[in-house]
Amino acid sequence: MMRRVVVTGMGWITPLGHDLDTVWTKLINGESGVKPIDRFDASTFPTPYAAQVRDYDYRQYVRDPAIHRHAAMNTQFALGAARQAWDQSCLGSFDGLDLRRVGIYIGAGEGVLDFDAYAKVAMKSWDPVKAELDAPEWARQAAVTMSRWGEIGQEPNMPMSHIAREFGIRGPAYNCLTACAASTQAIGEAVDILRRGDADVMISGGTHTMIHVLGVTGFIRLTALSRQGGDCTKASRPFDRGRGGFVMGEGAGMIVLETLEHAERRGATPLAEISGYGSSADAFRITDMHPQGLGPAAAIIDALKQAGLDPHALGADGRPLVHYISAHGTGTKENDAVETLAIKQVFGDNAPKIPISSIKSMMGHLIAAAGAVELIACVQAIRHGTLPPTVNLDVPDPELDLDYIPNKARHAEIEVCLSDSFGFGGQNDALVVQRLV
């Protein structure tokens, strides 16, 4: 008999706020976190807006801020989200906790490059005649200009190292970075580690910010970002006919996962069960998704199979067995079309009957952290019986003919949700989360 895995704590630091309830209320109200970028001068960038985390101070979430004084921004987000999840799980007051049986598996992105220092060093050591850097001069300039922790803190395993330090975690510890699929994959693999019995508790989720000069530059050059002018809160328009790319977000989502047995033994309150996980690779192109969505469909099919759900069946209430799909729904022409195809491929005649939405329409694309906040949104939907909308879905795309919950939240009894994430380069992941029965 396979061990069952439940969620016993959740936390997020997002562009819409820094706690479970505030962010959830805003999502249900259809509020946008997108504003002009004020972290650097992006005024002439083709996309000068993003969904930034604002007014956040990580120090209230850690026991001793001195230990974390070098934490980069993604690590700061991760610490706040992890603290909320840890507190909700009440593990801190469980005397029988064996920290060697507590692990961590997150999908954290790299830290922020210190652009000012980088540019300063580069300009001082560039040899315009040879059109290359003078390496010895670069090294001398770097030694006096770049800050030690500003550089070391960029390693993608720093958020996990800080979380481990904060909570004393000694068990299996991984960071994965599969672009936009990272935190969904991290959660899926954390579940697997628990099912195997290699740990009793796992902290999982993701954290990322790419809202910095070179991050925004990179996505603009890829033509992945929306360039819509006017009201920037309207720029993220998943599944809308006028969609033209995503809007960058940032933040962290963290959950505490636990074997059901461990949760029951300590009398914890499970919030939901993760019952299925599927993972695949497109093996197609680094730039484009497979046009038929074969990779995403394969991941979804595997997740449903693991959860024992027939995509073509109907429940006693006449509904398909999956009640909500939290879409990857980035708002690029390609993703939303391919994702729709994949959902149709998997669910057939049931596809139009399943409500789907993309919270990226409100909080932007949190890249490595996107999957984790979207999974938390699924658990909230189960707990509250409300589905967050896809905002800015004003003009339906005739080719996208599923139920994307346009603009208004919806009340419904939600027992089972599917959450999808697809990364640049073709790594695809899907999770099934459901009410514990």
Place this chain on the structure above:
Amino acid sequence: MSRRIVITGLGPVTGFGVGLAPLWEAMVEGRSAIRRIERFDPDGFECRIAAEIRPEDFDVRKVVPKKHRKATKVMCRDTALAVGGAAAALADAGLDGDAAEPAIEPGRMGCHIGAGLITAEANELCAALWTSRDDDGNVDLQHWGHTGMTNLTPLWLLKYLPNMLACHVTIIHDCRGPSNTITCCEASSGLSIGESVRVIQRDAADACLSGGAESKINIMSMHRQTIAGRLAPTPADRDPATIVRPFDPDATGTVIGEGGGIIVVEAADVAERRGAEVYAVIAGVAATQSFCPDTVGLELDPAGAEIADAMDLAMTQAGVGPDDIDAVVPLGSSIPSVDRAEAAAIKRVFGSRSAEVPLITTVPNTGNCNAGAGTVAVAVAANAIKTQTLPARLNTGAVEGLAAAACPSRPAELKWVLVSQTGQGGQNVAMVLQRKDVA
């Protein structure tokens, strides 16, 4: 009962070149690939040496099928190394046959490749930034926003995403099973191989391309390793090949190597069905997190308790104890604080036997390949088992309580070998490899 997992292909990529043969030859003969850096003028750095792969020893364009040759233009160095390793591993495993009739179905082939923090090629980026230089010598962001950034190629960002190692490999070799990118510094390769084992055991794949690759031989990464206090200074009067001295009280730091590579991790039943040759069985893999007492990310618990925990857990999974282990392959980076924790862990696990269990060290030969380090370690361990040979050890003097001192290669009965890797940041992974005929 979980599926038995074996290693059927080795594709290490090191300063000695691509594939097992050049690496193994150097390991047995006791040669080092560490030399003065040739790729750029290293005189601005305290550490001016590395184990570079020379252009004549590796050209990624020659290892990819013709239809993927264009893609090599958007591969950074780290990706190219992984792609080279994958081709070598598949050939070694006998899986490089007819693509139309693959021995393993594409959907049952996974891919787990560890990667590091990849830095953008500095000359490429700085040439673009230079176009937005203002009168004061700073980058003018307003100019950059509307004009300067167009000097970067559209796919610039995709070159440097860590998951591109796995993505290029899965595209070239049509691997459609689970694919992941683990980024835990020197623990990345071992954790990736461990994940392949898990994925096959949960029946989500039959085989995986697994491992890791990284090249920190560039100015940005050299600088980061320097300020992290990890690199050994290189006095002018010292032979570069003698600087790395794992566990030696006089060790002064590590030296970067580029490489790592890919191995084929496969379900034993599948390997048997297709008549594949087996290097070794992966009998146990375990991961832990070290406690970092002060500065998170650099310091490790000097007592090595969690490194020892990983070793104990891996042995428990394999059904063996410390007395059964015939050799240990630690990271052995020659970074004093990391060496200290690893040495303490080995002593903790092996007790009075710690001075007898031979260590196999690789960093003096190949440099510290970071995210690829564990792949080199596993490749060496697996071939040591297959050939029943301990490679030579270099440089280290006598160390109390550890069999770490320099010595030539020798034949040895190797039934069980323990591989242990510790990453900057405190992630640990331990793996027990077993000779295939040992019950």
